[in-house]
Amino acid sequence: MLEPLMDYLIGGLYYILGNDTVWGPWIRGICGLIAMGIILVFAMFAVWLERKYAGDIQSRIGPNRVGGSHGELQLIADAIKLFTKEDLKPDKVDTPLWAGAPILMFGSALLMLVAIPFGAFVFYGRDYPLAVTQFDVSILYLEAVSAIGIVGIFMAGWGSNNKFSVIAAFRNMARMIGYEVPLGLTIVSVAIMAHSLNIVDIVSAQSHIWYVIVAPLGFVIFMVSLIADLGRIPFDQNEAEEELIAGWATEYSGMRFGLGYFAEYIHMVLGACITVILFFGGWNLPGILVNLHPIFGLLPFAWFVFKVVLVLMFIIMVRWALPRIRIDQVTTLGWKVLLPLALLNLAWTSVIGVIW
């Protein structure tokens, strides 16, 4: 009784979303706006998690005043502070570059959002991914639009007309050029194993075994490159506050700074999502979450979010547990260690891809 009804409903919805009808793009656009709202809330959660977790690691309490003893509403207070601050524009900045940079960084983070499936509904053995849009080369798309963020940081650094900002942008580019290559190679290795560049296919290819078990080396390279890509300690040479004041963010105040700051956290959340999708089987739990009654249809979504939070906590832990390394050490690690290892991993996964 229930099965044909659900089939009819969901099938109809997917027909509208997947086809070029007049309403399809509008509905997808609304879904995209909803996803934007959700990811902003999730990014705020990530900021709160980071502050509490950092407090735990450093044996202090962390935010504990606003909204209960755990400081749950601290981020609302911070956001109000950012919104109401004076919007200072330094005298000799290159205005279009300086003003456009946070927009570009935020836009790059939001562009990544549309291709990521945040879990799936599972009804009678069929997966219905919760993605705003799906296309054949979605993992390539994610890589491509995340690279736009580099241009944003460059514009911030150059447009600020400030030597600290320029040094920060320069370091950022040197690091990004070095780490995009191993990151891309590990993504290619996963695509080889899954025989597809589509994220949904990559997830369903892991329904028997996760790729972190098949290619642990690739996972390590991916994780290091991802943390470098996010520009977090030990790779935050572009913000090194002891040397460069605040890096590219030196001349920004109020919500302009807030946009860049939030873009970094959205990038972190989405990076954790990509890690889970590529190496931890997305919403799959091999052998268990395959043939569910529709009542438990949202269980894979919860499982996905749980894994994303675990990966987020790992990234945060790395930030507060390790010291910052020097910029020449960063580039050396990228080009002389990670790139050869990534090529080795590519060879290994090619063999796996041929065998399977």
Added chain:
Amino acid sequence: MTFGENFEMLVFAVLAIVLLFTAIMMIASKEIVHSALYLLASFAAVAVIYILTRAAFLGIVQIFVYIGAIGVLILFAVMLTTREVGG
């Protein structure tokens, strides 16, 4: 023409104007960083035109290779040059 085709023509017209404007500004602007960024903007416009003509893979590779690699390399090279004071 249907609504979709009309909308496509509109998007194409906007993109064409953006592409021509950024390409001309790339040559006309005085500062080399602005030139480089206008070049990137024109790459982006070309990528969106590719996607508009149902060549999504080509468009994404255009973003990946031209903006992500070549554009960043150009900006990297520009940063190594000295900047004239007041220029």
